[in-house]
Structures are given as C-alpha cells and as structure tokens.
Ligand SMILES: Cc1ncc(COP(=O)(O)O)c(C=O)c1O
C-alpha cells in the first residue's frame with residue numbers, strides 16, 4: 494500500500510513500505526485506470542489524456558509538464574457534491590489551487606477551503622464568492638484575518654487562543670461579526686506519516702478535546718462579541734484508506750457537541766470532519782469511494798446525535814487530494830540512463846524534487862510509464878530521479894521501465910495532481926513547470942512555465 498515511509502524510531506515504523514522492490518507489471522505499457530486519469534489511453538502507442546497526445550503537449554509546452562484531465566477533476570468534484578448532498582464540500586485548495594481550478598470547484602457546486610492569505614488571494618482573483626470560502630491556518634496573521642474578514646469569507650476556522658483575540662479585535666475594528674468554527678484534535682491517530690497526521694495531541698494544530706483546551710476555546714469564543722460560533726472542525730490526517738479513524742473522531746466530536754449543549758446551553762449547527770481521503774498512487778491502493786465515506790460519516794453523526802438528544806448538525810468535509818490528485822500527471826523527458834552495474838539503473842529526467850517533493854519528504858510511492866511510445870522490451874528495474882544536487886532527489890524509488898528506454902523518451906508519473914505543483918520550489922533555480930488542462934482534444938495553459946526572467950525578477954541585487 495502506498496502509505497508513507499516513516500523516519501527511524503517513529504512510532505509509525507510498523508508501516509514502513511516493503512524493502513523488496515515490486516514485481517514488474519505484466520504489461521509495461523498498461524495504464525491502470527485506478528491510477529491514471531479517467532481519459533488516459535494509448536493511441537498508436539502514445540499516451541493521450543483529454544484527447545491530447547503527450548508528444549504534442551511536450552512539443553508545445555516543454556517538460557516537465559503538469560497535465561490535468563479537466564473532465565476527470567470535475568467529475569471527482571461532482572461525485573463528492575452528489576455523495577454529500579445536504580452537506581458542504583470544501584475543496585482543500587492546498588492540494589492544488591489555480592484560478593481555473595477554483596472556478597471548476599465552484600462551478601461543480603463545491604465550496605473552497607484556503608489556508609493562507611496567498612490562497613485567499615487566488616480564490617478571490619478567480620471570482621470565488623467570499624461566502625463560499627472557508628479559511629484555515631494555525632498561525633493566521635492579523636493581516637490575513639483582516640483580509641478574510643473584509644472580504645466576508647463564509648467561515649474562519651479558529652486554531653489558537655491567540656487567534657480568538659486577534660480575530661475579535663479585527664472584527665470589532667471592522668464592526669462586523671465573523672462566523673467561526675473551532676478546530677479540535679480528537680486524539681485519533683490516522684495510520685499515516687507523522688508529518689501529515691494531524692489529530693494526535695502532540696502537534697501544532699487545533700485544541701485538544703482531552704485536555705480541556707477545546708472547552709476553553711469554546712468559552713472564549715462565546716464571550717467574544719464579534720465572533721459567531723457556528724461549529725466544530727476536526728481533521729485527522731492524510732491518505733487515509735478506511736473510515737474507522739473518521740468514525741472515532743466523529744464520535745468524539747459529537748460527544749463534545751453534546752457537552753457544549755449540556756454545559757453551556759449552546760447548540761452548534763455545523764460539524765466539519767476535514768479531508769484526508771486517500772487515493773491510488775499505485776495499483777494496490779484501494780481508496781474509498783465518496784458515497785461510502787458519506788454514508789458512513791452521516792450515519793455515525795446521526796446515531797451519536799440521536800443518542801445524545803441533539804439535533805444533527807450540518808456536515809462538511811474538505812477533500813483535496815481525492816479530487817486533484819488522480820486527474821493529474823507529470824510528463825518528463827528522459828535525459829540520461831545510467832546503469833550502476835549490479836545495483837540498478839538510474840533514469841534521470843528534467844525535473845525532480847522541485848516539482849515533486851513528496852517522495853523525498855514522505856517516502857511517497859508513485860508509478861510511471863514510458864508514454865511517448867509503446868515498447869516490447871523487457872522490464873528494467875529503474876530509479877526515476879531528478880536533476881537536483883541531492884542524492885535524495887528521487888521521484889520513484891522502484892519503477893519498471895522498458896529496457897530500451899533512451900534519452901528523449903517521455904516518461905509520465907501518475908497521480909501527481911495534488912501537492913506537487915502546490916509544493917513546488919525553485920531549488921537549484923529550476924523554473925517551476927507549467928500546468929495544462931486538457932479536455933475534449935484541446936489543451937489550455939492554466940499556469941505558465943516559469944522563465945529565467947521569473948527567477949531573476951525577485952532578485953533585486
Ligand atoms: C484542515 C485540512 N483540511 C483538508 C485537508 C486536505 O487533505 P487531503 O488533501 O488529504 O484531502 C488538509 C490537509 O491535510 C487539512 O489540513
């Protein structure tokens with residue numbers, strides 16, 4: 494399973510990925526529909542996505558190139574909206590946020606979660622109605638809070654006592670009331686990498702239920718005249734493949750809703766259970782479908798509320814990866830193929846950790862294929878690496894590519910739509926790649942490639 498690798502000594506060490514390299518796939522040219530975008534197929538041997546061939550894309554837009562299957566992205570957004578009808582689905586913009594992406598999610602009936610002033614600026618520039626935006630962040634500055642309050646965002650998720658004071662002061666100054674949720678940590682440890690698990694007690698997000706911090710936050714917000722407490726928020730982690738963690742978290746938060754009701758006489762109307770739903774990075778990952786998740790979450794919250802004699806709150810979820818990840822691929826050009834005798838073959842491509850930091854950061858697993866042509870050659874166990882000055886600059890640790898792979902071939906890595914462009918850097922002064930949206934045989938640049946001028950633009954010498 495493509496869980497994350499874990500640092501030595503981590504308490505998650507029991508889920509380290511297998512040390513043995515995977516067996517070669519039966520067919521090196523196959524495109525598993527669980528992993529590749531919905532419209533991906535081969536035509537005359539070449540990968541075509543959204544009706545556009547990768548060679549044409551690479552020639553027109555160069556490589557590395559992020560290619561986003563727009564119809565697949567929209568369909569995934571719609572599936573969430575349909576499965577969670579009657580609830581709110583906030584697309585988590587941290588996964589991937591561009592003006593086009595923001596418009597797609599709004600057109601498909603979702604709302605948008607941002608977690609910084611920069612993401613808020615993109616959302617507003619895209620024309621997203623402020624009331625459909627929710628704002629997260631464990632250290633929102635006064636400036637960010639002011640911008641959000643001035644714009645009239647629909648809700649702000651409170652993450653610290655300092656923020657309660659800060660937002661109250663801003664709202665008072667603007668003479669308006671801000672709707673807020675309180676982010677609570679439930680003590681649920683999702684089975685994921687410790688850098689991305691977010692609901693255990695010993696971390697920076699939210700207010701712990703177990704220590705009384707959450708109850709104190711509720712009291713403070715209720716006492717703030719310009720804050721309107723509408724609900725609670727809980728997010729348990731990322732790349733989660735089963736609902737058990739959500740169920741425990743939902744139960745604990747619902748019990749806390751009941752305590753708030755009994756102790757403070759306040760009925761909170763909203764419950765946001767966050768994002769974190771896993772996707773298939775490799776073929777043996779088995780993600781849950783939105784309907785299963787929706788049914789499970791709604792029934793557990795309903796049951797808990799009935800038992801506690803509470804009205805059922807309006808639910809919200811915040812999927813990011815599950816919408817943006819699978820429809821995106823990265824197309825690279827092979828530059829060098831180096832056989833380190835008796836060990837493995839290193840295939841170097843024209844990007845690397847600057848366009849996909851997830852392998853280096855989390856030990857994330859990916860899969861890839863030769864996509865500019867088909868090949869009958871046998872499998873060559875390869876390590877797909879970038880062009881950065883780091884030996885950890887690895888995109889895919891173990892990947893079977895055809896043994897006749899040569900410089901100039903195009904290789905695509907699947908499921909890179911989420912947290913690749915959004916976490917991209919300019920390390921070694923590599924310009925960040927473009928992203929093109931492909932749909933119905935047409936390609937449209939939605940983020941242009943950086944140039945050397947862009948790299949020098951901020952360097953004022
Ligand atoms: C508060 C919050 N909501 C939503 C998400 C989106 O998570 P994912 O992209 O895994 O669905 C995250 C990121 O983990 C998050 O921190």
Ligand SMILES: N[C@@H](CCCC[NH3+])C(=O)O
Pocket residue numbers: 587689691731732851911912
């Ligand atoms: N960036 C992470 C997920 C963390 C999201 C924010 N809580 C990833 O690529 O898996």
